[in-house]
Amino acid sequence: MRQSQLFTKTSREAPKDEQALNAKLLMRAGFVHKNSAGVYSFLPLGWRVLSKIADIVREEMAAIGGQEIFLPVLVDKRYYKATGRANVDITFEAKGKSHDTGEFIIGWSHEEVLTEIASRFVFSFKDLPFAAYQIQTKARAEPRAKSGLLRGREFVMKDLYSFHASKEDLLRYYEEVKKAYFKIFKRCGLETIYTLASGGVFTMSNTHEFQVVAPLGEDTIYVCQKCKYAENKEVSKIRGISKCPKCSGQIQEKRSIEVGNIFPLGEKYSKAFDLRFTDKKGEKKYVVMGSYGIGLSRTMGAVVEVHHDQEGIIWPKEIAPFGAHLILLGEESKVKEVSESLYGSLKKHGVEVLYDDREQKTVGEKFADADLIGIPWRIVISERTLQKDCAELKKRNDKKVKLVKIKNVQQTI
Ligand code: ATP
Ligand code: MG
Numbered sequence: 001m002r003q004s005q006l007f008t009k010t011s012r013e014a015p016k017d018e019q020a021l022n023a024k025l026l027m028r029a030g031f032v033h034k035n036s037a038g039v040y041s042f043l044p045l046g047w048r049v050l051s052k053i054a055d056i057v058r059e060e061m062a063a064i065g066g067q068e069i070f071l072p073v074l075v076d077k078r079y080y081k082a083t084g085r086a087n088v089d090i091t092f093e094a095k096g097k098s099h100d101t102g103e104f105i106i107g108w109s110h111e112e113v114l115t116e117i118a119s120r121f122v123f124s125f126k127d128l129p130f131a132a133y134q135i136q137t138k139a140r141a142e143p144r145a146k147s148g149l150l151r152g153r154e155f156v157m158k159d160l161y162s163f164h165a166s167k168e169d170l171l172r173y174y175e176e177v178k179k180a181y182f183k184i185f186k187r188c189g190l191e192t193i194y195t196l197a198s199g200g201v202f203t204m205s206n207t208h209e210f211q212v213v214a215p216l217g218e219d220t221i222y223v224c225q226k227c228k229y230a231e232n233k234e235v236s237k238i239r240g241i242s243k244c245p246k247c248s249g250q251i252q253e254k255r256s257i258e259v260g261n262i263f264p265l266g267e268k269y270s271k272a273f274d275l276r277f278t279d280k281k282g283e284k285k286y287v288v289m290g291s292y293g294i295g296l297s298r299t300m301g302a303v304v305e306v307h308h309d310q311e312g313i314i315w316p317k318e319i320a321p322f323g324a325h326l327i328l329l330g331e332e333s334k335v336k337e338v339s340e341s342l343y344g345s346l347k348k349h350g351v352e353v354l355y356d357d358r359e360q361k362t363v364g365e366k367f368a369d370a371d372l373i374g375i376p377w378r379i380v381i382s383e384r385t386l387q388k389d390c391a392e393l394k395k396r397n398d399k400k401v402k403l404v405k406i407k408n409v410q411q412t413i
Pocket of ligand 2: 209258260261
């Protein structure tokens with residue numbers, strides 16, 4: 001894409017009413033716009049990143065048999081009433097004008113909705129197991145929506161639900177999801193720590209969170225430095241202990257960001273919606289369920305919290321808005337000609353390029369924008385580089401620049 005056509009612009013100053021580092025950088029670079037506290041719009045660059053995270057999630061969900069669906073945003077109150085979740089603090093209610101007598105809650109998690117749907121299709125053990133997921137905006141009236149994309153009043157979530165004939169089968173699948181989650185976060189450039197947590201409003205048993213260590217994270221976890229066993233603050237029994245009970249490694253307290261959470265739900269929801277099946281012996285049994293969430297927008301915020309420097313964002317390769325940032329410097333016609341042709345040929349070979357073809361911008365401004373936006377490769381074409389028939393290449397997370405022959409640029413990146 002030509003940067004001269006991009007309708008957003010970068011800004012030098014940090015937004016005044018924003019404290020969170022992720023939001024400051026994302027807003028300055030033009031990835032997101034803040035509409036209200038905890039409510040953000042995704043602009044072209046930001047939407048590209050979010051879509052790439054969604055692509056990764058879809059690939060890894062497909063790899064574990066997840067079937068994609070799309071459930072309602074307006075969730076009839078009766079669903080949450082059935083499980084006693086209609087009045088939880090985070091509820092956003094939606095009411096129409098007088099002619100619409102429906103009572104809705106803007107969906108904040110969809111266990112109830114999908115369990116009822118499943119009850120229309122599941123009759124026998126032969127109908128199990130299966131798993132379905134969606135990627136959708138959720139709304140939650142969060143008391144402290146001050147952390148940018150990390151805690152929105154609305155946010156983009158992937159929620160997966162699985163249905164099984166036995167607890168053993170649920171636990172087998174739980175392990176598969178766990179592995180898929182590690183892959184997803186790794187591909188997004190995040191190392192995650194598998195952390196024991198409580199069930200909250202979902203389930204009575206323990207659950208597991210995927211935590212990213214970050215100095216400005218809202219959560220506190222206790223992690224063994226040797227085996228990485230971890231517990232969150234709410235459930236921790238290793239808090240205050242210096243040696244890990246499992247491997248005698250050292251326990252440390254860390255601030256962290258919860259990017260994913262998986263829940264062995266058991267029979268809570270299948271009981272509420274009478275979701276039963278006939279087993280091999282002909283007996284009626286309740287379906288055993290699990291649910292598994294990832295905050296896609298929170299993941300994007302977490303990446304920025306972890307991968308940045310003084311100058312701006314440093315996007316991991318797989319989720320960067322573009323693979324390369326091609327920068328044209330100067331007015332000379334030869335420079336323009338070579339840049340245009342390189343832009344065309346990179347695109348033709350499948351490289352996603354943001355092409356800074358803007359006139360009236362100084363070298364300093366173009367470089368500052370490139371650093372702020374944070375695309376993995378910077379390719380500069382100027383009169384000076386063309387004297388050697390070269391472009392100057394630099395990785396965003398590297399200080400070194402190198403001259404590469406124009407014809408070898410594509411191969412190098
Ligand atoms: P938290 O403990 O941070 O409030 P949660 O445990 O209530 O989150 P879940 O219901 O498990 O969240 O949601 C699944 C995932 O959705 C979380 O792991 C997180 O990545 C994301 N998420 C939850 N709440 C928010 C929010 N307000 N803003 C952005 N992402 C969120
Ligand atoms: Mg959670």
